[in-house]
Amino acid sequence: MDILMGLMAAACWGGTDFLVGINARAVGVRRAVFFSQLIGLVILSLLLLSMPLQASHIPITIWGLALLAAGLIVIGALALSHAFALGKAALVAPLVTSYGAVTALLSWISGEQLGAFTVLGLAICLLGVVLTAVNVNRQAETSTMLLPLLFALLASLCYGCSFWLQGRYTLAVLGPNLSLWMGYAFGLAALLMFGDRRKLLARPTRRQSGLLLAASLLNLAGFAAFAVGSGHGSVSVVTVLSTLSGGIAALLGALLLGERLSNVQWLGVMTVLAGALLLQLTP
Numbered sequence: 001m002d003i004l005m006g007l008m009a010a011a012c013w014g015g016t017d018f019l020v021g022i023n024a025r026a027v028g029v030r031r032a033v034f035f036s037q038l039i040g041l042v043i044l045s046l047l048l049l050s051m052p053l054q055a056s057h058i059p060i061t062i063w064g065l066a067l068l069a070a071g072l073i074v075i076g077a078l079a080l081s082h083a084f085a086l087g088k089a090a091l092v093a094p095l096v097t098s099y100g101a102v103t104a105l106l107s108w109i110s111g112e113q114l115g116a117f118t119v120l121g122l123a124i125c126l127l128g129v130v131l132t133a134v135n136v137n138r139q140a141e142t143s144t145m146l147l148p149l150l151f152a153l154l155a156s157l158c159y160g161c162s163f164w165l166q167g168r169y170t171l172a173v174l175g176p177n178l179s180l181w182m183g184y185a186f187g188l189a190a191l192l193m194f195g196d197r198r199k200l201l202a203r204p205t206r207r208q209s210g211l212l213l214a215a216s217l218l219n220l221a222g223f224a225a226f227a228v229g230s231g232h233g234s235v236s237v238v239t240v241l242s243t244l245s246g247g248i249a250a251l252l253g254a255l256l257l258g259e260r261l262s263n264v265q266w267l268g269v270m271t272v273l274a275g276a277l278l279l280q281l282t283p
Contacts, residue, residue, distance in 0.1 A: 006241025012222030014248025018256075019215035026171025032215070033077065034200045039216035043186040047177050062173045069165040069179075070186040076158030077187060078194075083151035096152050101126055102160025103167070103239040108184045110168060118237070124275030125240045128247070131268025163239050167230035176227030180220070244272045251255050 024034035051069035080096060104122055108114055114122070170179055191200060204212060222242070247268060 001238045003241060005225045006238040007244070008225040009222045009229065009238065009242040010244035011248055012225060013217045013242060013245035014252065016215050016219040016222060017210055017245055017249035018252040019218065023208070023211055025213070027204050028199070030191060031200055031202070031204075032212065034188070035204065035212045036219055037187040037191065039213055040220045041181065041188060043183060043217075043220060044177055044181040048181060051177070058173055062170055066170040066174055066179060066182055067166055067186075069162040069170060070182045072158040072162035073164070073183050074186045075262050076155045076162065077157040077189065079151045079158065083148045083155060086148040086151065096156050098126075098130075099156045099159035099163065099239070099243070101158055101240075105162045106161065106164040107168070109221055110164075115268075121275045122237070122240050125244070125272050126275075128244075128268045128271030128275055131264055131271055139188045144224040160239070163226070163230070165228070167238070170226050171230055176224055179227060181222050183223070233254045247272060 020032060020036075023036075027035075083096070083190075104114075166179055174182075222245075226238055226242055
C-alpha cells in the first residue's frame with residue numbers, strides 16, 4: 001500500500017508541478033497557489049460536512065501537532081515560492097526534493113525499523129530524484145544563489161518535518177480529510193494575511209479557471225494518496241517515492257511542451273524506478 005500510494009502521490013504532484021508552472025505564468029505565483037488552496041478547501045469542506053466527525057475524543061496534543069504540521073507546510077510553501085522566484089530551478093529543485101531524506105531520517109530516529117534492502121532502495125530513489133533535477137548544460141553564479149538556496153533548504157526542512165509529523169502522529173487520529181483541510185485553511189489564511197487581497201481575488205478567465213481546477217484536483221489527490229499511504233505503511237517509503245514528482249513533471253514537459261531532458265535526467269528517472277522496484281521486492 002505504501003509503495004503504490006507513494007507512486008500515485010508522485011504522479012499527481014508531478015502533474016500539479018507541470019500545471020503550476022503554466023498557471024504561475026498566466027495568473028502569477030501567489031494567485032495560482034491561492035486558487036489551488038481555495039478549491040481544495042471547498043472540496044474538503046463539502047466532504048467533511050457529509051461525514052460524521054467526532055472530535056471530542058481527540059487529545060489536545062494531536063490538535064497541536066496537526067496545527068504545527070499545517071504551519072510548517074505554509075512556511076515551506078512560502079519559502080519555496082521565494083526560492084524559485086530568486087533562483088534557478090536547476091539548482092533549487094534538487095535541494096527541495098531532499099525533504100524525503102528529512103522524513104526518512106526523522107522516521108529512523110523516532111524508532112521506525114528500516115531493513116537493509118529498504119535503506120538501499122530509499123538511497124537509490126533519493127539519488128535518482130537528485131539526478132532528475134540536474135541539468136548539466138546550466139551553470140549558475142554561486143554568489144547570487146546563496147539566498148534562494150537557503151530558502152530551498154528551509155522549504156525542504158519544513159516539508160520533511162511536516163510529513164513526518166502527519167504520518168507518525170496525526171493522520172491515524174484525525175484522518176486524511178481533516179488533516180488536509182487544516183493544511184488548506186492555514187495556506188489560505190497565510191496568503192490572505194500577507195498578500196494583496198484584491199489581486200488574489202481577481203477572477204481568472206475560463207481557460208485559466210480550468211487549468212487552476214485541474215492543478216488543484218491533482219494536488220488534492222496527491223495529498224490524499226500520501227495520507228493514505230502514510231497511514232497504512234512506512235512514512236519514509238511514501239515520502240521518498242513521492243519525490244519522483246520532479247521527474248514526472250520533467251517528463252510531461254518533454255512530452256507535451258517539447259522540453260528536452262538531458263541524459264543525466266533520463267538516468268535519474270530510471271534510477272528512481274529501479275529503487276521503487278527494489279522496495280517492492282523487499283520482504
